[in-house]
Amino acid sequence: MKSLLLGFMVLSIALLAPAIAMASPMGGEVDIATPRGEGLLELGKTEYGMLKVGFNADIVTEREMDGGPDFTGAELSGEWYSGTISYTLADRFEPYVRLGAAAIDLEWIETNVKREAEGDMGFAWEVGAKLFIWEWEDTGLRFSTQGSYRSYDGDYDQITMADTIFTDITNATYDVEEWQVGLLVSREFDMADQVSIVPYVGVKYSDCFVDSRLTVGSAIIGPGPISSDDTVGVTVGADLLIEENLAVTIEGRFVDETAVSTGCTLLF
Numbered sequence: 001m002k003s004l005l006l007g008f009m010v011l012s013i014a015l016l017a018p019a020i021a022m023a024s025p026m027g028g029e030v031d032i033a034t035p036r037g038e039g040l041l042e043l044g045k046t047e048y049g050m051l052k053v054g055f056n057a058d059i060v061t062e063r064e065m066d067g068g069p070d071f072t073g074a075e076l077s078g079e080w081y082s083g084t085i086s087y088t089l090a091d092r093f094e095p096y097v098r099l100g101a102a103a104i105d106l107e108w109i110e111t112n113v114k115r116e117a118e119g120d121m122g123f124a125w126e127v128g129a130k131l132f133i134w135e136w137e138d139t140g141l142r143f144s145t146q147g148s149y150r151s152y153d154g155d156y157d158q159i160t161m162a163d164t165i166f167t168d169i170t171n172a173t174y175d176v177e178e179w180q181v182g183l184l185v186s187r188e189f190d191m192a193d194q195v196s197i198v199p200y201v202g203v204k205y206s207d208c209f210v211d212s213r214l215t216v217g218s219a220i221i222g223p224g225p226i227s228s229d230d231t232v233g234v235t236v237g238a239d240l241l242i243e244e245n246l247a248v249t250i251e252g253r254f255v256d257e258t259a260v261s262t263g264c265t266l267l268f
Helices: 002-022
Strands: 049-066 071-089 093-110 113-119 122-136 141-153 156-161 164-166 169-186 189-192 195-216 219-228 232-242 246-254 258-267
Touching: 049 093, 049 195, 049 219, 071 122, 071 141, 071 219, 071 258, 093 141, 093 169, 093 219, 156 169, 156 195, 169 232
Parallel strands: none
Antiparallel strands: 049 071, 049 258, 071 093, 093 113, 093 122, 113 156, 122 141, 141 169, 156 164, 169 195, 189 195, 195 219, 195 232, 232 246, 246 258
């Protein structure tokens, strides 16, 4: 059994490395019960649970979109930055909210011309929840699930068509929505006094919807409503627990998208 667990962890780390190199996070304290401290000031501790705050940065380098027969080669990329507030109930259920900003770029081929639209930094938000399911006590493996929805409402800085840059954009519509549900498996390993690592792997079902239209001069451009080409992906990551009140996370996602995220969480 020990060799099986060792193989599980080696595979997790091996998968994480290429995901980062290629580069809505699923992890970030994948074990809901962590960090296990009382909070720096015990401001968020009650008899029901614990308040957590954090920051997250998510970089998506590639997500292929299905634009139908009229729009080919559609691809999404961008950056999401957000602050997180979550509340853990009985070490089993954790709803959370993320507020921040994102800049999303979209490229596609229309009428045999490649078009690259650069999005500006716009308001982004996310709501989600994590649920602890079960612990396999003989192995220390913990199973949990996560679901989330996030949205970006932005505008365009510029669009490039046939190597020509246009900035006189009017009547722009640019909305991005993503949702996902997934299953995660994790295990905690002690590294030193009050320091441990929690690697995890997971599978997720997710979809992304983009509504994009803009006018350049008198021409209306954009693939309109499109959705993800692939909807099933794999997540690999790790939480580093430091002292009792701090967790640092790094995560890679691939197959349906190529992305890497990092973040930290603090108990107050």
